[in-house]
Amino acid sequence: xxxxxxxxxxxxxxxxxxxxxxxxxxxxxxxxxxxxxxxxxxxxxxxxxxxxxxxxxxxxxxxxxxxxxxxxxxxxxxxxxxxxxxxxxxxxxxxxxxxxxxxxxxxxxxxxxxxxxxxxxxxxxxxxxxxxxxxxxxxxxxxxxxxxxxxxxxxxxxxxxxxxxxxxxxxxxxxxxxxxxxxxxxxxxxxxxxxxxxxxxxxxxxxxxxxxxxx
Amino acid sequence: xxxxxxxxxxxxxxxxxxxxxxxxxxxxxxxxxxxxxxxxxxxxxxxxxxxxxxxxxxxxxxxxxxxxxxxxxxxxxxxxxxxxxxxxxxxxxxxxxxxxxxxxxxxxxxxxxxxxxxxxxxxxxxxxxxxxxxxxxxxxxxxxxxxxxxxxxxxxxxxxxxxxxxxxxxxxxxxxxxxxxxxxxxxxxxxxxxxxxxxxxxxxxxxxxxxxxxxxxxxxxxxxxxxxxxxxxxxxxxxx
Ligand SMILES: Nc1ncnc2c1ncn2[C@@H]1O[C@H](COP(=O)(O)OP(=O)(O)O)[C@@H](O)[C@H]1O
Ligand SMILES: [Mg+2]
Numbered sequence: 001x002x003x004x005x006x007x008x009x010x011x012x013x014x015x016x017x018x019x020x021x022x023x024x025x026x027x028x029x030x031x032x033x034x035x036x037x038x039x040x041x042x043x044x045x046x047x048x049x050x051x052x053x054x055x056x057x058x059x060x061x062x063x064x065x066x067x068x069x070x071x072x073x074x075x076x077x078x079x080x081x082x083x084x085x086x087x088x089x090x091x092x093x094x095x096x097x098x099x100x101x102x103x104x105x106x107x108x109x110x111x112x113x114x115x116x117x118x119x120x121x122x123x124x125x126x127x128x129x130x131x132x133x134x135x136x137x138x139x140x141x142x143x144x145x146x147x148x149x150x151x152x153x154x155x156x157x158x159x160x161x162x163x164x165x166x167x168x169x170x171x172x173x174x175x176x177x178x179x180x181x182x183x184x185x186x187x188x189x190x191x192x193x194x195x196x197x198x199x200x201x202x203x204x205x206x207x208x209x210x211x212x213x214x215x
Numbered sequence: 216x217x218x219x220x221x222x223x224x225x226x227x228x229x230x231x232x233x234x235x236x237x238x239x240x241x242x243x244x245x246x247x248x249x250x251x252x253x254x255x256x257x258x259x260x261x262x263x264x265x266x267x268x269x270x271x272x273x274x275x276x277x278x279x280x281x282x283x284x285x286x287x288x289x290x291x292x293x294x295x296x297x298x299x300x301x302x303x304x305x306x307x308x309x310x311x312x313x314x315x316x317x318x319x320x321x322x323x324x325x326x327x328x329x330x331x332x333x334x335x336x337x338x339x340x341x342x343x344x345x346x347x348x349x350x351x352x353x354x355x356x357x358x359x360x361x362x363x364x365x366x367x368x369x370x371x372x373x374x375x376x377x378x379x380x381x382x383x384x385x386x387x388x389x390x391x392x393x394x395x396x397x398x399x400x401x402x403x404x405x406x407x408x409x410x411x412x413x414x415x416x417x418x419x420x421x422x423x424x425x426x427x428x429x430x431x432x433x434x435x436x437x438x439x440x441x442x443x444x445x446x447x448x449x450x451x452x453x454x455x
Contacts, residue, residue: 112300112302114298114300114302115302115304117265117296117298117302118296118298118302118303118304118361119304119316120265120288120291121263121265121291121294121295121296121365122291122292122295122315122316122320122364122365122368123288123289123291123292123316123320123321123368124288124316124319124320125288128319128320132315132319133304136306137305137306140306
């Protein structure tokens with residue numbers, strides 16, 4: 001098979017702009033997802049049964065439904081009049097927050113029970129123990145997993161192409177339509193996605209190793 | 216100093232402590248012995264409310280700390296605890312482990328807390344380890360740091376839950392030596408241990424527990440030489 005990539009001479013800006021948008025959408029999604037996810041995790045770990053069940057139901061529901069359905073509900077169903085970009089980022093953030101919440105909850109719970117007990121036995125309040133003892137240790141468990149979530153978000157962000165946001169997938173498809181080439185533009189998009197996620201996974205791996213060495 | 220009145224602790228349906236009554240006086244070293252699973256740790260952890268009793272009262276220095284209105288954090292500052300698994304904070308140096316609570320909880324100025332910490336480290340023979348991380352220490356060293364960390368809060372009583380059980384045999388002595396010195400200095404101590412030699416030598420009073428009850432208590436002489444109860448004799452027969 002001979003694939004001709006000369007179309008890039010004319011269309012390369014589509015890929016550059018698409019990649020930029022994909023990165024911007026992913027960064028916003030992860031940032032908002034981490035903020036929402038932190039609150040959800042703290043709710044789920046709290047002693048308050050109502051907060052706990054709200055967080056659990058939310059997390060279960062989001063993780064149990066396709067992101068495409070979530071996006072259509074927010075974009076078409078709710079009809080909030082949000083700009084496309086915002087609707088896309090909101091959907092992806094809501095989706096990601098459920099996964100981030102579980103990452104944070106697991107990271108906190110993975111800290112040895114004796115750490116909280118030792119801190120409390122010294123007279124520290126629960127809050128103080130969380131702040132100085134539990135969270136700093138949980139951070140080491142959480143950070144690499146958050147890096148992996150970032151990778152997932154980059155890939156999943158391609159879904160917002162269906163509501164017309166010109167990110168990498170959407171633009172690759174536009175090039176495909178303009179050039180009547182069924183294959184090559186998608187290969188280019190796949191390659192760019194791979195470079196993004198592979199680079200990020202290398203960075204995550206390095207951070208992980210450095211954190212383990214710190215123990 | 217500590218009055219335990221009709222203490223009961225259940226985990227679900229399982230009654231782990233039944234009608235425990237103990238009085239611990241200032242300066243006394245009380246050693247709790249008994250088979251594993253008899254409720255020794257649970258008893259000790261009830262004293263500083265790491266476990267919440269299901270019934271009964273604990274009065275510490277005149278305050279009924281089992282009352283829900285009491286701010287337990289305040290009273291825990293006066294009760295040091297040493298755990299079987301050390302529970303040092305792995306992300307902090309030895310010095311930070313020791314100074315954290317005095318600085319954050321008691322608002323002791325940092326320099327003063329560090330001076331105190333160095334004095335305590337000298338006392339447990341580890342002043343050269345101040346800047347090490349716990350992962351670089353041996354088990355015996357970790358436990359001595361844990362003792363120094365508890366002492367830094369200047370507690371009125373120290374609770375020890377099998378402080379030497381997780382140690383290699385050759386490191387048991389160094390930890391027991393620190394505890395002996397502490398006892399000689401007049402510290403009030405409640406010690407759960409399987410080290411019968413220590414119990415005999417250092418204990419003012421021995422409490423023998425079995426199946427969540429205090430079966431017998433008395434001086435080391437009374438318990439080790441003339442145990443009254445057959446269950447005490449059985450237990451001592453196995454461990455001595
Ligand atoms: N957190 C807990 N939840 C349920 N059961 C427990 C818990 N902690 C201890 N137990 C039970 O209480 C009993 C006494 O345990 P423990 O106080 O640790 O005994 P010891 O220290 O004498 O070995 C055991 O049967 C143990 O299984
Ligand atoms: Mg025990």
